[in-house]
Amino acid sequence: MAAKKVKIKLQGHEKFVLREGWINKALLILPSNPDAFTRKDATDLFGIGSNMVKSLRYWMRAFGLTNMSGTKLSEVGKLIAKYDPFLEKLFSLWIMHSYIAKNQEGATTWFMFFNRCAADELEKNEIESILLREVMKYAAGATFSEKSLSNDVDVLLNMYGKSKDRTDPEDKSISPFSKLLLLKKLGNRYIKTHPNKAQLPDEVILYEFASRTVGKEGISIEEMVFGENGLNRVFNMTAVMANGYFDRLDAAGYIHVDRTAGLDMLYPVENLDPIIIIEKYYENN
Numbered sequence: 001m002a003a004k005k006v007k008i009k010l011q012g013h014e015k016f017v018l019r020e021g022w023i024n025k026a027l028l029i030l031p032s033n034p035d036a037f038t039r040k041d042a043t044d045l046f047g048i049g050s051n052m053v054k055s056l057r058y059w060m061r062a063f064g065l066t067n068m069s070g071t072k073l074s075e076v077g078k079l080i081a082k083y084d085p086f087l088e089k090l091f092s093l094w095i096m097h098s099y100i101a102k103n104q105e106g107a108t109t110w111f112m113f114f115n116r117c118a119a120d121e122l123e124k125n126e127i128e129s130i131l132l133r134e135v136m137k138y139a140a141g142a143t144f145s146e147k148s149l150s151n152d153v154d155v156l157l158n159m160y161g162k163s164k165d166r167t168d169p170e171d172k173s174i175s176p177f178s179k180l181l182l183l184k185k186l187g188n189r190y191i192k193t194h195p196n197k198a199q200l201p202d203e204v205i206l207y208e209f210a211s212r213t214v215g216k217e218g219i220s221i222e223e224m225v226f227g228e229n230g231l232n233r234v235f236n237m238t239a240v241m242a243n244g245y246f247d248r249l250d251a252a253g254y255i256h257v258d259r260t261a262g263l264d265m266l267y268p269v270e271n272l273d274p275i276i277i278i279e280k281y282y283e284n285n
Contacts, residue, residue: 007105008139011148012058014051017158017175020087022048022056023065027073027081030060034071062107064099075275083282087176091281094204097180098211101234108135109152115233120192127190128153161185182236192236197244203281205231205245206254210272218267221246221257 025046029036036045037057043050060066065077073081076095084092100107101114109131116134117127128150135149159175160183181199184191208231213219221243224230231237246266250257256267 006139006142008108008135008142008144009062009106010108010135010144011151012055012062012106013152013155014055014058015151015155016052016055017155018055018059018177020174020176022052022059023063023080023087024085026056026060026065027077027085030066030071030073030077031081037070062100062103062110063096064103065096076278079275079278079282083279089282089285090179090199091201091204091285093176093180094200095207095278097177097182098204098208098234102229104138108138109149109156112138113153113156115228120236121189123188124153124157124190127157157183157185157190161190194236194238194241197241200235201281201285202245202248202252203277205242206249206272207274207277208234209249209255209266210268210274210277213266213268213272214274218265221259221264221266224266 025048026036029045033039033045036042037053039045042053046053046056048056057070060077061068061070064074065080066073076099080087080092080095087093100110102111104111112131112134113127117130119126119130122130131153132146132149135144159177160180161178181193181196184193209219209224212224212229221239224246225237225239225242226232231242232239246255246257249255253269254272256269258265258267
């Protein structure tokens with residue numbers, strides 16, 4: 001039997017880091033213009049260059065805000081368009097980050113960086129070396145451009161690690177994802193940093209839990225924190241911090257934490273729908 005061919009996506013962004021204001025353009029334009037990304041006047045419609053239009057289309061798909069053809073908003077995209085089109089709430093950025101960090105086929109480098117690059121402090125060439133190894137392993141013999149992977153790494157590091165604190169505060173080329181403070185540049189080294197719990201709402205973790213337990217009775221704390229796409233990988237979160245979130249969600253009546261007899265399990269108290277969790281957060285905040 002032939003091995004299943006895996007899908008990878010490198011450099012769909014045309015080497016453009018997602019810029020402030022781009023997502024807002026797409027969220028407002030797409031509902032009434034499903035052909036927005038392919039029409040001849042797309043550059044005039046979005047007010048950006050042709051390669052930037054291609055980049056924006058990629059980002060909308062990579063973050064799960066549209067369907068794969070980029071013609072209509074996803075359920076998450078519709079909610080963000082309705083409640084937070086300018087991405088003023090960190091909650092929106094966390095939800096989008098969660099999607100791209102798990103998007104193995106549509107944003108392969110992002111998935112590999114957060115899930116397979118375990119070291120907390122590395123230079124760019126070391127990151128590239130690790131990701132090249134992991135993509136080669138995942139792609140199972142498929143050919144791909146190492147230069148495209150290198151360009152991905154450049155964009156990713158600038159996307160999360162370049163902040164307005166160190167540049168012109170009016171610079172619109174700075175990615176809003178630098179606000180998450182998940183990556184810090186110190187000299188030539190990039191350091192993964194733990195999230196600030198004051199800036200990471202409990203509802204983000206509840207959304208993660210609901211997404212991971214669809215159709216399941218529960219999930220182990222070990223899997224929730226340290227498994228693939230777990231909180232430790234996607235959010236650079238320690239076990240202590242994660243358990244603090246679990247205990248608060250337990251106290252709020254959303255989940256049940258069972259640490260008796262060494263079980264260390266998490267169970268939903270009621271049916272949890274990830275989309276409803278997002279909508280309720282916006283309605284309450």
